[in-house]
Amino acid sequence: TFQSAPIDVYPDINPPRITVLTEAHGWSPEEMETLVTLPIESTMNGIPYVDRVRSSSAIGLSLVFVEFAWGTDIFLARQMVSERLQLIASNLPSSVDAPIILPTSSLLGEIIEYALVDETGQFGPMEMRDLADWIIRYQLQSQGGIAKVINIGGYIKQYQVFINPDQLTSFDLSLEDVALALESSNENSAGGFLIRDAQELMIRGLGRIETVADIEDVVIDTRQHGRPILVKDVARVQIGSTPEIRRGAGSRNGIETVLGKVVKQPGVNTLALTDKVLSVLSSLETSLPEGIKIKRE
DSSP states (O other), X not given: OGGGSOOOSSOXXXXXXXXXXXXXXXXXXXXXXXXXXXXXXXXHTTSTTEEEEEEEEETTEEEEXXXXXXXXXXXXXXHHHHHHHHHHHTTSOTTSOOOEEOOOOOTTOEEEEEEEEESSSOOOHHHHHHXXXXXXXXXXXXXXXXXXXXXXXXXXXXXXXXXXXHHHHHTTOOHHHHHHHHHHHSOOEEEEEEEETTEEEEEEEOOOOOSHHHHHTOEEEEOGGGOEEEHHHHEEEEEEOOGGGOOOOEEETTEEEEEEEEEEOTTOOHHHHHHHHHHHHHHHTTTSOTTEEEEEO
């Protein structure tokens, strides 16, 4: 009956489409096209029910779009693409990240836009982006029916290590030595169990980096008499961002802030999902720091 018929703002005009993303940091578009995009694209051409395969290569980025015939089950399409990726993954260069399948979304799936507004002026672009990425995004994605939440603007928090070349040379170290020390120091380890009387105690080695001081105290190497060379001996460590290579920003009424977009999954009732998202955003305001408001657009 018409009372149980699906309701949506626009008709479904999207053929089943799967997007494969592959990253290789620092590679040129030509290298991405030749060594990454072309092998993946060629592999996808033999999948049943595929109507068209398109691709785009940029600096360090490869996107392959696999479009299936109308009526193809989207989950079956994702499974077939995933199986082909497993076959091609071993043939890609070792420095290339593993290809991933992006969440299934609709071309007309953007249902809500919102902006974070700081009415106190106490929070910077980095703090605002942290709230959007680690609180708002996860709360929205847990509701179901949402393909992805896109945040725009602000600065992404980084732990930055600025090497002093003169100090590095004086200790006869390389950048690779510092990078390897940082990578190997940022992990926990399991030590099994200690059984004593009627108790079984778990042994853990806690080595995850949590603060700037933890990074500064990482040992790069040891020299004679057991003297350690620490990161703070050859570098300056701070929390920051990289505004000099920033490729996007968000603003509301001419004031820089963080914007968000909610994209729904295909076939989900737009009206019902919109009501659910608005309800979640309203409840989230009570858990955010005082003065932070979520303005729905």
